[in-house]
Amino acid sequence: MNATQDEEIRLSMSEDDYFADTKKLSKRHALSKIWHVIFAASTLVGIVALTALLLNVFNNAFGYIALENSIQPEELAIDGVSIEEMSKENLVTILGDHVSKGLMRRFESGMTWEERSRENVYNLVLERVVDPKSVAQWTLYESLFKVNEIQQEMTEKYTEANLIFKSWITPSFITLPQSSNPLNAGVRTAILGSLWIIFISIVFSFPIGVGAAVYLQEYAKDSFVNRIIQTNINNLAGVPSIIYGILGLALFVRALNLITSGAVFGYTDPMTANGRTILSAGLTLGLLILPLIIINAQEAIKAVPNSLRQASYGMGATRWQTIWNHVLPSALPGILTGTILAISRAIGETAPLVVVGASTFITFDPDGPFSKFTTLPIQIYQWTARPQDVFRNIAAGAIIVLLILLLSMNAIAVLLRNKYSRRL
Numbered sequence: 001m002n003a004t005q006d007e008e009i010r011l012s013m014s015e016d017d018y019f020a021d022t023k024k025l026s027k028r029h030a031l032s033k034i035w036h037v038i039f040a041a042s043t044l045v046g047i048v049a050l051t052a053l054l055l056n057v058f059n060n061a062f063g064y065i066a067l068e069n070s071i072q073p074e075e076l077a078i079d080g081v082s083i084e085e086m087s088k089e090n091l092v093t094i095l096g097d098h099v100s101k102g103l104m105r106r107f108e109s110g111m112t113w114e115e116r117s118r119e120n121v122y123n124l125v126l127e128r129v130v131d132p133k134s135v136a137q138w139t140l141y142e143s144l145f146k147v148n149e150i151q152q153e154m155t156e157k158y159t160e161a162n163l164i165f166k167s168w169i170t171p172s173f174i175t176l177p178q179s180s181n182p183l184n185a186g187v188r189t190a191i192l193g194s195l196w197i198i199f200i201s202i203v204f205s206f207p208i209g210v211g212a213a214v215y216l217q218e219y220a221k222d223s224f225v226n227r228i229i230q231t232n233i234n235n236l237a238g239v240p241s242i243i244y245g246i247l248g249l250a251l252f253v254r255a256l257n258l259i260t261s262g263a264v265f266g267y268t269d270p271m272t273a274n275g276r277t278i279l280s281a282g283l284t285l286g287l288l289i290l291p292l293i294i295i296n297a298q299e300a301i302k303a304v305p306n307s308l309r310q311a312s313y314g315m316g317a318t319r320w321q322t323i324w325n326h327v328l329p330s331a332l333p334g335i336l337t338g339t340i341l342a343i344s345r346a347i348g349e350t351a352p353l354v355v356v357g358a359s360t361f362i363t364f365d366p367d368g369p370f371s372k373f374t375t376l377p378i379q380i381y382q383w384t385a386r387p388q389d390v391f392r393n394i395a396a397g398a399i400i401v402l403l404i405l406l407l408s409m410n411a412i413a414v415l416l417r418n419k420y421s422r423r424l
Helices: 003-012 015-061 090-100 102-110 118-128 140-145 148-159 172-175 190-219 226-236 241-255 278-302 306-314 319-347 352-358 376-384 391-424
Strands: 062-069 131-139 164-168
Touching: 015 062, 015 090, 015 140, 015 226, 015 352, 015 391, 062 140, 062 391, 090 102, 090 118, 090 131, 090 391, 140 148, 164 226, 164 278, 172 190, 172 391, 190 226, 190 278, 190 319, 190 376, 190 391, 241 278, 306 319, 319 391, 376 391
Parallel strands: none
Antiparallel strands: 062 131, 062 164
């Protein structure tokens, strides 16, 4: 509004009315500024909290560590040949001289010595004979800014230990299975378990969720029964995840254990069938994210312009042809957005999996939907519950791996969504 228009309005109004309106406008502008500051502050608080969380994780995932060997590698040399240059046969001899016969038989039952590579035997010697243990560790902040204090503490308390800078996120950390020794522990088994469960959850919940959304939005009439169904779906999205775990325990682990254990397919003995498998966990998380997929798919379908449907009907298309060829392709980006949110929730769940029967310590990889399992959140929980401080370092490394896995899966989903968006 320019000065001329303001003057015209002022002349057409009484002086009291003009000042009253001006005062109300000033109050609205002041209130708008207050809310702007509140929203900006809440955003800033969220960013600060997220930054503090990430800094805390990275602070524990790197840093100096003091390692003390049970036997020094130099003491294991044979005729002046160190274990780094020793043949596989001599390494097997050293291993047999320092570990029990029962452990040697267990090693050989898993894989014969002829089948094992020299590097594999060498790693066994390092793990079981040299047996390095962490006697002290420091955070990344301490390792960068308190180096002198660390070296002084090493000189006074840990004279037999070696000080090294340790990154807990390494290729071996990704490829090794879980171990009772934190220096040899990895997350390979947990990563595979998480991927199996997420795959089963999406395969189960995505078609059912989209189908339910299509029915409720395109076919269902506004009746009392359908309103009850819609209300319950909205309520199920807010049910605590532990409730889904109890449902999964009763339905998939106990009632359908012959199916979820693979007994009906000859995978296990029906007399010893145990439904605490990847399939049970995947179906449980599928139920958990099903309401989210239905609600988001409904909103995406609802956002498709009704004129698109009318144009399709005008060309002689049936309702199903209209839905399949026009409505769903237009709604697909929104549906995939809801699926991304569902995956993000499912991949971080712990409580339902604990109830269903996730293993807290497992060293073998899952080989199918009927295998026992663990996941990255379960692994992180198990490590943080350990009394040794060093387990919290590998838990921080596992958190970073989980975040990378989550962001990678979300990035793939976003690329698919954008791909279909450009086609429309």
